[in-house]
Amino acid sequence: MDKRTFIRLFSALIASPVISNLLAWASGDKLKNWAGNLEYSTENLYPANSLDQIREFVKKQSRLKVLGTRHCFNNIADSKYNFLSLKPMDKVVALDPEARTVTVEAGMSYGQLCPYLDSKGFALHNLASLPHISIAGACTTATHGSGVKNGNLATAASALEIVTADGELIKLSRQNDGETFRGAVVGLGALGVIAKVTLDIQPTFMMRQYVYENLPLAQLKEHFDAIESSAYSVSLFTDWQKQRLNEVWIKSRVEAGHAFDATPEFFGAKLATRNLHPIAELSAENCTEQMGVPGPWYERLPHFRMGFTPSAGKELQSEYFVPREHALEAILAVERLRDQVTPHLMISEIRAIAADDLWMSPCYKQACITLHFTWKQDWPAVSKLLPVIEKELAPFNARPHWGKLFTTSPASLKSIYAKLPEFVQLSKKYDPQGKFRNEFLERNIFG
Numbered sequence: 001m002d003k004r005t006f007i008r009l010f011s012a013l014i015a016s017p018v019i020s021n022l023l024a025w026a027s028g029d030k031l032k033n034w035a036g037n038l039e040y041s042t043e044n045l046y047p048a049n050s051l052d053q054i055r056e057f058v059k060k061q062s063r064l065k066v067l068g069t070r071h072c073f074n075n076i077a078d079s080k081y082n083f084l085s086l087k088p089m090d091k092v093v094a095l096d097p098e099a100r101t102v103t104v105e106a107g108m109s110y111g112q113l114c115p116y117l118d119s120k121g122f123a124l125h126n127l128a129s130l131p132h133i134s135i136a137g138a139c140t141t142a143t144h145g146s147g148v149k150n151g152n153l154a155t156a157a158s159a160l161e162i163v164t165a166d167g168e169l170i171k172l173s174r175q176n177d178g179e180t181f182r183g184a185v186v187g188l189g190a191l192g193v194i195a196k197v198t199l200d201i202q203p204t205f206m207m208r209q210y211v212y213e214n215l216p217l218a219q220l221k222e223h224f225d226a227i228e229s230s231a232y233s234v235s236l237f238t239d240w241q242k243q244r245l246n247e248v249w250i251k252s253r254v255e256a257g258h259a260f261d262a263t264p265e266f267f268g269a270k271l272a273t274r275n276l277h278p279i280a281e282l283s284a285e286n287c288t289e290q291m292g293v294p295g296p297w298y299e300r301l302p303h304f305r306m307g308f309t310p311s312a313g314k315e316l317q318s319e320y321f322v323p324r325e326h327a328l329e330a331i332l333a334v335e336r337l338r339d340q341v342t343p344h345l346m347i348s349e350i351r352a353i354a355a356d357d358l359w360m361s362p363c364y365k366q367a368c369i370t371l372h373f374t375w376k377q378d379w380p381a382v383s384k385l386l387p388v389i390e391k392e393l394a395p396f397n398a399r400p401h402w403g404k405l406f407t408t409s410p411a412s413l414k415s416i417y418a419k420l421p422e423f424v425q426l427s428k429k430y431d432p433q434g435k436f437r438n439e440f441l442e443r444n445i446f447g
């Protein structure tokens with residue numbers, strides 16, 4: 001189907017802003033990921049409006065990928081054949097206050113879900129740095145926020161409805177499907193089209209966010225655990241220079257006994273007196289409110305505000321998960337590379353994530369810290385640097401973020417993901433012919 005046919009076929013849906021976005025692409029722009037560093041390999045993009053449309057499309061096609069909100073930096077979402085977009089399917093299906101769950105259509109983003117949940121008196125346990133991303137895409141790539149007691153976003157999933165390669169709908173739940181469910185949640189888009197996701201919810205809560213500037217590296221070395229555990233969610237930002245961490249973001253729940261005591265100094269860092277962006281040169285207007293102003297969980301857990309550009313925009317990202325017991329060694333290993341890293345960097349972020357039991361989660365059976373890099377958009381330079389960083393982090397079995405840029409070999413991935421062979425079997429059960437596979441999956445998972 002060419003662009004003209006696409007416009008004709010879907011002109012009936014123009015009223016929806018989603019479709020307008022799709023039409024913006026159809027009117028000439030190349031189909032790219034959010035950061036613009038990746039041009040997808042086909043422009044065949046079909047929006048689905050219903051479960052029947054998903055099933056029909058999957059039955060007809062021999063190869064396809066679902067495209068979420070396109071926030072991955074690598075080719076995990078890419079297809080040479082067809083894309084299915086669930087963007088028009090962005091409704092809440094059911095809120096169950098008794099069971100404390102919410103079920104949503106898979107095209108919904110956190111930015112759409114969170115205000116609704118809050119208005120009903122509920123919250124999610126955690127969010128990523130931005131609310132703009134699709135819930136299904138985030139869960140399937142093990143997207144995470146921070147907090148020593150907080151599992152990644154996929155750990156909130158308690159049930160999935162997936163259209164498998166034969167067009168059939170399967171329902172998997174934590175309660176009924178044990179290991180199969182734990183294998184399917186971080187599914188890397190390999191099992192089928194996630195049509196609905198059910199998430200655990202909890203009573204809504206308020207938060208305060210504080211930012212401290214210039215935490216001495218010496219203090220981090222001495223007090224890493226105390227710093228990371230000082231509040232519900234803690235993020236450390238650094239450019240790796242001057243033996244200090246540029247900013248410490250502390251997100252505290254406003255609850256008696258749990259609230260963070262915001263003293264003017266925090267392990268040698270100074271409490272900021274104005275809102276800041278993690279990349280100091282950029283406007284804090286794009287960031288969630290700081291300086292201890294109380295606000296709802298969904299306006300404090302992400303760093304970036306819905307409706308504003310998150311992070312820098314024109315950038316690349318990489319991120320590595322390291323077991324918590326090696327946190328300091330790993331941080332210091334990267335710090336030693338500072339003069340190679342900093343020239344290509346916008347900012348790095350260090351976060352903590354609790355262990356989980358999801359097969360393909362980088363936190364499978366191990367609590368982790370993550371070392372994240374927001375790079376300037378210079379892939380030739382970054383691609384030379386990643387193997388250097390990966391070599392330093394290899395002794396800690398560092399696992400790359402599934403949705404960001406890495407050069408870790410498929411052989412290394414196999415050696416650090418104990419459940420990978422079982423995941424391959426599970427994928428083959430639901431997709432025997434490899435309908436949902438692409439170059440990324442063939443190389444890193446099935447190769």
Ligand SMILES: Cc1cc2nc3c(=O)[nH]c(=O)nc-3n(C[C@H](O)[C@H](O)[C@H](O)COP(=O)(O)OP(=O)(O)OC[C@H]3O[C@@H](n4cnc5c(N)ncnc54)[C@H](O)[C@@H]3O)c2cc1C
Pocket residue numbers: 034035065066067068069070071072073076077078086106107128129130133134135136137138140141142143144145188189190192193194195310311312401402403404
């Ligand atoms: C500015 C920025 C900030 C970020 N911050 C964080 C962060 O704080 N923490 C973090 O961990 N990551 C972060 N990321 C990474 C990223 O957000 C996730 O990996 C991303 O959310 C994936 O979701 P998506 O909908 O954009 O997926 P896409 O990139 O569109 O697709 C990713 C994968 O999901 C699959 N998929 C999507 N929807 C479905 C579906 N319905 N059924 C089956 N498969 C599906 C695709 O086929 C593909 O395999 C950030 C990215 C950006 C650009």
